[in-house]
Amino acid sequence: MASPAPDDHTTSFIEQTLARMAEAPPADGTLLARLWFHVQPHxxxxxxxxxxxxxxxxxxxxxxxVYIAALRDHLVALFAGKKSTRLLTEAGLLPYRAFGAEFRRRIAFKLLPPELDPxxxxxxxxALITPRDHAWIRTADPADWIRVCDLLELRQVFRRGEPGVLTSAISSLxxxxxxxxxxxxxxxIDPALEEYDSPFLALHHEVDAWLRGASEDTRQIDVLLEQCDEALDRVRRRSEELGTSVELxxxxxxxxxxxxxxRSLIALADPATxxxxxxxxxxxxxLIEASNERHSVGSLIRDTAGRLARQITQFASQTGEHYVAEGWGALKKxxxxxxxxxxIVAxxxxxxxxxxxxxLAPLxxxxxxxLDYALGFVLIYLLHLTIATKQPAMTASLFARTLAEVRSQRxxxxxxxxxxxxxxxSQAAAILGNMLFAFATAVLLSLALDAAGHTAIARDKAALLLAEIDPFGSAALFYAAVAGVGLFLAGIVSGYYDNQCVYHSIPERLQRLPLPQRLLGVGRWNTIVEALRPRWGGIAGNxxxxxxLGLVAAFGILAGLPLDIRHIAFSAANFGYAWQALEWQLAPAVVLTSIAGVVLIGLVNLTVSFSLAFYLALRATRTSRRDSGHLLLRGLAAILKAPFRWNGPSPREEPRPD
Incomplete structure (x- = not known):
């Protein structure tokens, strides 16, 4: 214990409290609270x-x-005089309340603290633990706490039987x-739990027998706990096929x-441990950590968001497999x-x-x-066409699950x-396709309308469109980041509804709707439902x-906030319409600035959507916040270096001769 000596007064106060404990009979924990006050940092x-x-x-x-005996007696009296079952069975574990009810409860406790039951x-x-206590307890040497337990011989306090501190908690669990x-x-999800002997029920009977002394060791309990773990693993694996829910x-x-x-409580109570x-x-x-987060709104949101992320990214990663192109054939496609x-974007x-x-009126x-945007995106999706910027949000989830399984840096x-x-x-191929054909189609439509005696857009509107994609003279890149957030959220929505479709058997239930069956016929309606079965999530996301995209700008106008969107494909199309409307009379600097704006808007779209999706997917794999941030930075750096590292396709990706 090579550390600076504590303040002499503090040591004196600690000894005085221990001496009082030796003289006074164990009471209500007042002296224990005083001792803790002298130990904690002020x-x-x-x-x-x-x-x-x-x-x-x-x-x-x-x-x-004498101090050892006094402190142990006061701890035994504390456990005997206060109800400890809820502390041992609920602290640090998920609450039974639904998220909404628990969230409202914690918000209410922020406004008006809960009543404490002494x-x-x-x-x-x-009431005893302060926020600073959680910090110093977490950083304290575990050997110090173990030494305190050894000196107080706390094993005798927590043994099976009298005083029975753990018996009620184990039985309740x-x-x-x-x-x-x-x-x-x-x-x-797993009907076998009901069809055969449930390991969860068998565990209860075995634990009850052990607590009553009918069983001498815990080997059978350990076996049943492993069977329960296997049952939960089976449920998780089956949920990947059958879908899952927040409740599950x-x-x-x-x-x-x-x-x-x-396991922890039984090990403490088992003499053989x-x-x-x-x-x-x-x-x-x-338990101290749990006390710190018992009424924390932030911890509830983080935990629930992490579980929801695991639920959603599981299906988003499956979709991501379709957004990775390997080989010349796939790149051409x-x-x-x-x-x-x-x-279509044009x-x-x-x-x-x-x-x-x-x-029209703003709303x-x-x-x-x-509706223009939504129906257009759904049409693109149903025709199996591609919007380039949707790829990263899908592929990031796929990659994060693969990366989380690898531990070595190399x-x-x-x-x-x-x-x-x-x-x-993949992005280079998709971006080029989107940009070139959005621009070319916009030009052709403008020329066709001009030949028919109409104008696609007016000259003042053309000037406005060029100003909107100027990366240096407007907030175009910030608006591109706003669009990137929407791309990320669209991936979340897509994964969520893919999961809901499977979990709630939506296609099977749709097939039983009587009205479409009467209007279209049973066979035709079933064919439509089956065709849309794998596409519900994609339709919802689009x-x-x-x-x-349509409502963000309107919300910005109504709320007086600087909100708008910029998307690479629409920016390329708008550039084409504006250039033609101005009769190709643009200074070279304006042309170069507009092209740079379109490219930079695309890069921001991709970077923001990929970063958010990749970070969320990493967190969903239970990767720590720090490691997730490092992997995200390394991933972005690797993508930036990729163009300089590519020397053409690998041999297995060579195109086949025509």
């Missing part, structure tokens, strides 16, 4: 002061066995696990947490499908300018523009480089993206 002290105070407490206990150990601990294992959501994810995660907590004080020290730190998308851009020329114009970098090469090739 407002003007660094966190390391608490570590020094803890060392001083250990030294006092080592020198005086008879419950969990509430007593919440076994009941909750048995009930959770028969949850309707789990049985729907919550239930399976809660069961897993409860079984982990039960080696090094139980190490387990006790870890449990203590875990990507180029031509993107070209088709560019043709028509959508023209229709949008015609709607704007009507000078009416926003609705018509949104293997990760190799995967990053391979992925970057594929993304760069509808969302279309309405996002």
């Amino acid at each position: 407002a003007n002290q660094p966190l390391t002061a608490a570590h020094d105070n803890l060392h001083a407490l250990i030294a006092l206990l080592e020198r005086n066995p 008879s419950r150990l969990r509430d007593w601990l919440d 076994s009941h909750r696990i048995a009930a959770g294992g028969l949850d309707a959501e789990l049985l729907r 994810t919550l239930q399976s995660t809660r069961l897993s947490q409860q079984m982990t907590r039960m 080696e090094a139980p004080h190490s387990l006790l020290a870890r449990l203590f730190v875990e 990507m180029f031509w499908t993107a070209s088709g998308g560019g043709v 028509g959508m851009a023209l229709l949008k300018t015609q709607v704007a020329a009507l000078h 009416q114009e926003a609705l018509l523009v949104s 293997a990760q970098q190799k995967l990053l480089n391979e992925f970057a090469d594929k993304v760069w090739r 509808l969302f993206f279309g309405f996002y």
Whole structure:
């Protein structure tokens, strides 16, 4: 313990409190609270002061066995006098309330703190622990806590039987696990849990027998816990095929947490367990962390968002497989499908300018523009054409799941480089197809309308369109980032509805609708539903993206906020319309600036959508926030270097001779 000596006054206060404990009979925990007050760091002290105070407490206990007996007696009285079951069975585990109810509850507690019940150990601990305590306890040496447990011989306090501190908690957990294992959501995914002997029920019976002393060891409990883990793994694997829900994810995660907590409590109560004080020290730190986040709104949002991300990115990654082009044949196909998308985008851009020329009320114009975008994107999707900027949001989820399974730095970098090469090739082909054909189609439509005696857009509108894609004289790149957020959210929506379609058997239920069957006939209606079965998520994502693009600008106008969108394909089409409307009379500098604007808008679209999707997908694989950030930066760097690293397709990707 080579650390600075604690303040002499603090050591004196700690010893005085221990002496009072030795003289006074165990009461309501007041002296324990006072002892904790002297150990914790005060407002003007660094966190390391608490570590020094803890060392001083250990030294006092080592020198005086009377203090050891007194402190242990007061701890036993605390557990005997307060209800500890909820602390041991709920702290640090998912709540049973739905997200909405728990969110409203925590918000209400921010406005008006909850009433604390002094008879419950969990509430007593919440009142005792301060936010600074969580920091110094987390950074304290675990050996110090283990030494305190060794000196106090806490194993005797937590043994099976009297005083029975853990007995009620273990029994409560076994009941909750048995009930959770028969949850309707789990049985729907894995009917075998109901058809055969449930390991969750068998676990409850075995734990009950062990607590009553009818069983001497915990080997059968360990076997049943493993069977329960296997059942949950089976549910998770089947949910990848049958879909999942937030409720199912919550239930399976809660069961897993409860079984982990039960393992810890049984190990503490089992006389055969080696090094139980190490387990006790870890449990203590875990309960302190849980106290810190018990009413935290941020932790609830982070946890729920992480579970929802795992649910969504699972299906987004499956979609991402269709957005990676390998080989010349695939790249050519990507180029031509993107070209088709560019043709339709040019028509959508023209229709949008015609709607704007009507000078409708803002809400009416926003609705018509949104329908233009949404129906156009759905048409592009149903025709199997491509919008380039949608690729990163899909491929990022696919890649993150692969990358998270690799741990070595070298293997990760190799995967990053391979992925970057594929993304760069695919994006280059798709962007060229979108840009060139959106621009060319816009020019051809303008010339056709001009030949027929009409104008696509007026000259003042053309000047405005050129100003909107100027990357240096306008907020075009910021608006491109806003569009990138929409691309990311469209991927989220697509993955979510793909999952909902599978989980809730939407196609099968649609086939039973009586009205379409009468209007179209049973066979024709079933054919339509089957054709759309794999496309519901894509349709929903494209509808969302279309309405996002159409409504963001309207919201900005109504709210007085600088909000708008810039998308590479629409920018290329608008450049074509503007150039033709100005009769090709543009200065070379304006042409170069416009081309640079279109390219930069595309880069921002791609970078923002990819970064958000890749980071979310990494977090969904339970990668830490720090590691996710590092992998994101390395991934972006690898993509930027990809054009300089590519020497043509690999031998297996060589085009076949015609």
